[in-house]
Amino acid sequence: MSDQNKSIYEQRIAEIKQLLENYELDAIIVNHDDEYLSYELNESQERIKYISGFSGSAGYVVITANPKEELSNSGIDVTSSKDGHKYHASKGNAVFVDGRYVVQVKEQISSELFDNYDFSKLSVEDYLSQVLNKNAKIGIDMNCISYKEYLKIKDTLEANNMELVQTNGNLVDKIWFDKPEEVISPIEIFNDEYNGCPSPKKRQEIAQYLRDHELDATVICDPESICWLLNIRGNDRKCLPIINCKMVAYSNEALEWYINQAHFVGDDIEDMLQEHVGHVDIFPEERFDEVLDRLCQSSCSVLVDPDSTNAHTMMHLYEGGAKVVEDIGVCLLPKAKKNHIEIAGEYKAHIKDGIAMCRFLSWLDNLTKLDIPVENDEAFTRRVEDTTELDLANRALSFRKVEEGFIGLSFDTISALGPNAAMCHYNHENVAEPRALGHDSIYLIDSGAHFNEGTTDITRTILVSPHISDEIRKMYTTVLKSHIALASLIFPSGTSGMQIDAIARRPLWDLGLDYAHGTGHGVGHVLSVHEGPQNISSKRSLVPLEPGMVISCEPGFYKEGEYGIRLENLLVVIPCTKPGMQHMLCFSPLTLVPFDNRLIIKELLSQKEIDYLNNYHQNVNNVIAAAGTSLTEDELNWLNKATATI
Structure with a gap:
């Protein structure tokens, strides 16, 4: 500093x-x-x-x-x-x-x-x-x-x-006297063709849940849950298409929505909402404490999620005399278990994202031209033209932007060269001078997007230099082994993320190594790219994985001051289709982008791991080649080479 x-x-x-x-x-x-x-x-x-x-x-x-x-x-x-x-x-x-x-x-x-x-x-x-x-x-x-x-x-x-x-x-x-203004965006209807379940049906199911558990109401302070329940979206957060608001849902299906009135842009938005969600009582958000007072005065039994509700709200209810029941938010599990329309949309979104990322990686390989010898390191640096982490992130974005239905990035792109990749959540926008190609062996890009149909998140570590150490290749292969171990897992119903986290870490543990982050997080449907309650971690991941849940698989290895490696796909939980295993669950990969075979030491992989990788790459080739009508001949040639059998 x-x-x-x-x-x-x-x-x-x-x-x-x-x-x-x-x-x-x-x-x-x-x-x-x-x-x-x-x-x-x-x-x-x-x-x-x-x-x-x-x-x-x-x-x-x-x-x-x-x-x-x-x-x-x-x-x-x-x-x-x-x-x-x-x-x-x-x-x-x-x-x-x-x-x-x-x-x-x-x-x-x-x-x-x-x-x-x-x-x-x-x-x-x-x-x-x-x-x-x-x-x-x-x-x-x-x-x-x-x-x-x-x-x-x-x-x-x-x-x-x-x-x-x-x-x-x-x-x-x-x-903070020069604090930026709050973002207040227009409410957008998220159509039923994408959400797969109309809002009135969702509120009926929430109300039935409350009645079944003898509860009068639930307080919802999580804007993602409210946007899911009402089938709306917005742009109140960078990379998160939500509207900031709070809500109380009652066992008689009534909804009280506390929201800044400035979100209601357009003469017909309230009529559209009425048609889309049915009747909702709307109040200014600054009056939210008033409904807490009413719940307390009526001694209502109120379900509140202590993980997604701030201490002020909880203390207000407790001290005011409400009968508080602490439990997981009523919207969280239904939101996490995507319906068949949402899952179909996720597959479509990942095809678009796969095309964009394959075009980006083809462009990057064409820039570095690692198959063409150079006289010396200085000549190679001239070849890559001082392309920085910022240039690389912008190029990846440019390929996504041209895909139909692109909404925006699902998080700030992590575009990291060399030692910067050792920082798990590095952001080139927070440094005075982004690092340039030509000095490091590998490049890590962790990026994703929201499309109309779904949300993506992918990490690839790419060879960007004619020089690569045996150590880096060994660690890349080890991280790949970790990824495959989890992605290929078959597991019984009722299994939580905590129970399977160690499976991904085992190849690294065998070397006396580990990584200091979770192995996987849930992903929302055109909502947060970090969604709960499902996750894969050694801590607090006790929610069982169920069919329809989307989750990341992203083991990594980081050597401070030198390099970082992470390999991430999004997976969807599905019933196993193998003969005699239909009572079990497994993962189906959503992400459709090759891993960098040039960094793999094949001898460190088992035959089962080789088969998994070859099958995955064959599927990537089949789907992207068929759907990618915008791919050039050079890009198709790159795809064939990148997905070649090892």
Whole structure:
């Protein structure tokens, strides 16, 4: 971080500390999420980025005004209650991130202003309990943290004679005078030809669920669930086609929708909504607390998902006397289990995405021309014309944009060369100068798109240099083995992601290695590319995988400061069709893009793995060649070569 940027964050920290003094607080916790607990934020909600420089999609910042005296002298060793390890603290300010960002955070924050920790090893509450004096008061915005996380932090602090205090608004907003405007986009109808289930039927099923469980209502604070329920979409979030809003659904099928009225653009939108969803009572979003009061006054039995509902809402209901039932959100499982129209759409979307990505990879191979010898490295650098990570990301986007029904990217493209690929969620837009081709052996691109029919997410690691080490080829092959191990799995009904996560990690574990992120996440249907409740991870992935769920398979390996490898396909859970195995489940690949055979050490693959790869590539060739009428002869020749049998 430059001295100029450091001084900016130093000033912002000083302004926060002044507020802490004014409010008689000893510290503040700033969570990454917004009031909807979404990690896919617009710039106007990137509070952690504003006060620290860290731009990842998860984390906390802690700023202390009155730490223990020894912290500013020689520092303090903080002991983790998770593993007993000690972590040194010396700054009084800290950034906490998960395993995906342990490299990135060091690049983005000033080490003179902040300590940084992996919160899976050292928790925020453990840190605060040891760097502050007894009876300390710690501020937090309860609108921007889940109830479960709030309770976890609160209970630990109280056990150490400290108090977690609700702040009046978010303190970061009080110093953020040039904060960008909120995005308020028009409501768009998501037609039944794409969603496969009309909204009135969905609300009937939700109401029946509530009646079956003797519940009066459910509070929904997750905009994705509301957009799914109403079959609408919007553009309130970058790369996430949703409308920010909240809702209460009742057991008699009534819906109360709390939304900014500015979303209703056009004279006929309310008539269209009435025809599309039926009658809905619409209120300004700022009146949402009023319906919470009514639920409390009526002593209603209310289902609330503690993972997707902020602490303010939950505490309002509990303290007001509502009969709160904590459970998974009523829309989450129906949304995750795609119907046959949605699945058919996903296949169509992935054909379009496959064509676009094959054209991109053909173009990239034509740029590098690795099959044509060069005199020296300087000559090769001239050949690739200083093409940067930004140029590569834009080129991939250009091929997607021409596909019919393209809506937009499903997340910011991760376009990473060499050491940048060792940062799992690297973004070339956050660096002063994107890295250029000509200096690194491999290139990682993790990208995806929303089409009318579905949502895509794919990662490929590509050879981009005439020089490649045996180590990189070995690690690429190992990651491919990990991918195939999971993608080819047959498993019984009722199996959760936690039960199968180790299967993907086994080839890396055999080498004493691992990766610090989940193996797979759910993917929404023209909604969030990171959808729950299904995922594949060693933590908190207990929801059974069911037919119709779409999930990623993305093992990886990262060598800090040198390179990163990740190989990702999207898979859909289907009943197994093998004779005698129809009672089991398996995965069907949606993604239709070749892996880079040039990076494979064939001798490290078993015959079963070779057969899987050859069959996958043959299917890619068959589908893309037949559907890709826009492919040129050169692109078809590239496809044939890239999918050749090994």
